[in-house]
Amino acid sequence: MEKGLLIVLSGPSGVGKGTVCAALRKRKPELIYSISATTRKPRQGEADGVNYFFKTKEEFQKMIQNNELLEWAEYVGNYYGTPIEFVKKTIDSGEDIILEIDVQGALKVKEKFPEAVYVFLVPPSIDELKNRIEGRGTETADNIKHRLSMAQEEIELLKHYDYAVVNDKIDNACSKIECIIVAEHCKRFRFIENKTKEGV
Ligand SMILES: Nc1nc2c(ncn2[C@@H]2O[C@H](COP(=O)(O)OP(=O)(O)O)[C@@H](O)[C@H]2O)c(=O)[nH]1
Ligand SMILES: Nc1ncnc2c1ncn2[C@@H]1O[C@H](COP(=O)(O)OP(=O)(O)O)[C@@H](O)[C@H]1O
Numbered sequence: 001m002e003k004g005l006l007i008v009l010s011g012p013s014g015v016g017k018g019t020v021c022a023a024l025r026k027r028k029p030e031l032i033y034s035i036s037a038t039t040r041k042p043r044q045g046e047a048d049g050v051n052y053f054f055k056t057k058e059e060f061q062k063m064i065q066n067n068e069l070l071e072w073a074e075y076v077g078n079y080y081g082t083p084i085e086f087v088k089k090t091i092d093s094g095e096d097i098i099l100e101i102d103v104q105g106a107l108k109v110k111e112k113f114p115e116a117v118y119v120f121l122v123p124p125s126i127d128e129l130k131n132r133i134e135g136r137g138t139e140t141a142d143n144i145k146h147r148l149s150m151a152q153e154e155i156e157l158l159k160h161y162d163y164a165v166v167n168d169k170i171d172n173a174c175s176k177i178e179c180i181i182v183a184e185h186c187k188r189f190r191f192i193e194n195k196t197k198e199g200v
Pocket of ligand 1: 017
């Protein structure tokens, strides 16, 4: 049976990863979403086990020690990580799973899963990125500054990704990601065909 795709969606904070994933969920309900663990405090409206698994620093450290995380990263003073078990189970069952993670985390996943599909969500401009982070109204002025300076460095890492998707309009970005998923399935089918022809 063909394995599911591991799709890694990342990009700078505020580019719209969460928003695009929420829209994709509606358009493509069969896609599975990984839920990360974090030591960040829940924002208003966020629930444990839905947006994140909210952990204390000690609990998070235990997850690292027990090899329960596919990757983890420290981002602006908090830890974020991807529980590995759920990801493995999903792709082994032939279903596609999407990870919405930061750029450092994505590059760590690439070391373990080079065959995953790496998509970088690009802001239309740095000014627009600033507007979006400020407009969201969830961060302090200092935190926004930090996120923006990280964004400049993160955009340099675009070259390690398979695809760049500009998040100008949410629907455009979703359509492009859907096209990427279709194309990647076609690519893997060709790979299986070649193997069959070679008698492997
Ligand atoms: N490495 C890694 N980054 C994550 C994970 N989950 C979320 N992130 C990223 O951590 C960053 C901060 O997340 P968050 O505090 O929710 O803020 P926001 O995504 O900017 O709204 C974002 O870039 C997320 O994509 C994870 O499991 N691993
Ligand atoms: N295509 C878009 N056009 C305009 N605003 C957007 C777009 N995508 C996201 N936003 C807004 O930008 C802000 C940051 O989006 P969010 O999904 O929280 O980003 P991220 O998860 O990458 O940090 C939110 O207020 C969201 O409504």
